[in-house]
Amino acid sequence: GAVVSQHPSWVICKSGTSVKIECRSLDFQATTMFWYRQFPKQSLMLMATSNEGSKATYEQGVEKDKFLINHASLTLSTLTVTSAHPEDSSFYICSARGQDVPAFSYEQYFGPGTRLTVT
């Protein structure tokens, strides 16, 4: 149980276009979802936290108008990278947390990640 999927797993787009990444909790209700970015050989950087039905909370330095997050349901959150530039190329990982999963209520379950390359 507690499976999180991400789609797409990798995407290549041209500079200036927008890309949408989906994060789904498959077998539990995700009350909170997190979006991370990870550059090569670096640790996870939290971008934003979203609770279902409310606006996302962005970390300092993350442009909310550039990285649009929508958490419209308890099983789906989306991250849209608007007007992407080469410096946005990174590994984007979502995680989800729910109160009805086994083990630890506050454990985050990670999706497999999306590798974005902007040319």
Next chain:
Amino acid sequence: GQNIDQPTEMTATEGAIVQINCTYQTSGFNGLFWYQQHAGEAPTFLSYNVLDGLEEKGRFSSFLSRSKGYSYLLLKELQMKDSASYLCAAMDSNYQLIWGAGTKLIIKP
């Protein structure tokens, strides 16, 4: 401020034992997580400690001392597949995870 410290890189030999240390400073504390991350993949959960002491799970064990703000992950009978980054994360009073930079573990034959 909130901070997690762990070594950047460690090297060990196949079949041996390695201990990865982590110290933390957070606003409040609701437990400490260890995750394993292979290159190009998402992190996978290894352990969670909220009480002092050692939690053993097969070849992996995790220890916590709340009074010292210290944890370690112990890996026994190392296998080549254990080569990965190991991430330490402490949960603060708001139940947010504060992540360490990760320890890259290199296993040599």
